Amino acid sequence: MTPDMKVTIAGVELANPLMTASGCCGYGEELANLYPLSKLGALVTKSITLKPRLGHPVPRTAETASGMLNAIGLANVGIDDFIREKIPFLAKQKTVVIVNVAGSAIDEYVEVSARLNDQPAVDMIELNISCPNVNEGGMEFGANSRLTEQSVAAVRKVFSRPIIAKLSPNVTSIADIADAAAQGGADAFSVINSLVGTSVDVDSWRPRLTNNKGGLTGPAIKPVALAMVNAVYERSRLPIVGIGGIATWSDAVEFMLCGATAMQVGTALFIDPFTPVKIVNEMKTYLKKKKISAARDLVGKVRKY
Numbered sequence: 001m002t003p004d005m006k007v008t009i010a011g012v013e014l015a016n017p018l019m020t021a022s023g024c025c026g027y028g029e030e031l032a033n034l035y036p037l038s039k040l041g042a043l044v045t046k047s048i049t050l051k052p053r054l055g056h057p058v059p060r061t062a063e064t065a066s067g068m069l070n071a072i073g074l075a076n077v078g079i080d081d082f083i084r085e086k087i088p089f090l091a092k093q094k095t096v097v098i099v100n101v102a103g104s105a106i107d108e109y110v111e112v113s114a115r116l117n118d119q120p121a122v123d124m125i126e127l128n129i130s131c132p133n134v135n136e137g138g139m140e141f142g143a144n145s146r147l148t149e150q151s152v153a154a155v156r157k158v159f160s161r162p163i164i165a166k167l168s169p170n171v172t173s174i175a176d177i178a179d180a181a182a183q184g185g186a187d188a189f190s191v192i193n194s195l196v197g198t199s200v201d202v203d204s205w206r207p208r209l210t211n212n213k214g215g216l217t218g219p220a221i222k223p224v225a226l227a228m229v230n231a232v233y234e235r236s237r238l239p240i241v242g243i244g245g246i247a248t249w250s251d252a253v254e255f256m257l258c259g260a261t262a263m264q265v266g267t268a269l270f271i272d273p274f275t276p277v278k279i280v281n282e283m284k285t286y287l288k289k290k291k292i293s294a295a296r297d298l299v300g301k302v303r304k305y
């Protein structure tokens with residue numbers, strides 16, 4: 001029997017639990033040249049802001065041991081061009097579309113989200129209240145319980161479909177921030193965004209990123225992400241989308257056992273854009289071998305000592 005790979009996040013059914021992570025496949029157009037996006041549980045877009053942004057000057061990525069640093073600076077086309085040029089393409093894709101929203105003030109999150117509410121092709125939004133790479137906004141919201149609750153509550157008033165709050169690992173208690181986001185009306189959490197880090201060139205004595213610091217991602221952050229997924233799972237009943245260093249089927253299984261209902265693949269897409277598709281297929285083999293009939297039966301089943 002083929003295992004049932006379907007999962008549900010806030011009432012939205014996904015064909016399988018694997019999504020792309022924001023910022024790691026643009027708006028999906030390049031990926032669609034490689035395989036039908038229906039192979040993904042969902043596609044998550046790059047963060048969209050009110051105005052277009054060029055982002056930080058290069059270099060804005062650097063390789064690290066088992067990962068990478070980036071400080072892209074939320075380069076994106078802005079909401080007007082996104083609606084005009086990207087939504088028509090996304091509307092045609094047979095996958096769940098999640099638009100990631102960023103801003104430097106609560107009003108900006110609200111305005112972008114309100115515009116997206118008028119777009120039926122957008123199934124859910126993911127609020128990036130956790131970007132470590134811009135001076136204003138982003139992580140500032142997600143590192144403070146009061147601002148987290150306020151920003152989610154303000155967006156809740158203008159967006160009628162599910163809201164996923166993307167949480168920052170750069171906090172004292174991610175479970176407390178999750179509580180605040182739930183209080184504001186979030187329907188689900190994405191756990192985690194990148195960890196603040198830096199790297200210095202010893203010849204020039206210059207940081208390897210023009211932003212001086214950036215976000216660490218990739219396999220290096222997986223153990224941190226797993227612990228944070230589990231901390232949020234133990235605190236909240238809302239579904240969790242696990243993110244951080246996922247590159248293989250066993251990474252994805254670990255996330256589900258720790259409490260994730262779905263997973264996103266980010267950095268691994270730069271190595272192999274087929275990663276999420278391969279993970280889905282290989283997870284099926286694992287489930288069959290284990291005689292588990294549905295992927296969702298793994299959620300939260302870690303056997304703790």
Ligand SMILES: Cc1cc2nc3c(=O)[nH]c(=O)nc-3n(C[C@H](O)[C@H](O)[C@H](O)COP(=O)(O)O)c2cc1C
Nearest residue numbers: 021022023047070128193217218244245265266267
């Ligand atoms: C180059 C790059 C750009 C990113 N841009 C965004 C972004 O615009 N918005 C966002 O919420 N997260 C962004 N992220 C964070 C990812 O969505 C994800 O949370 C993080 O990379 C951890 O997953 P990974 O280890 O699988 O890469 C970006 C990550 C990378 C590597």
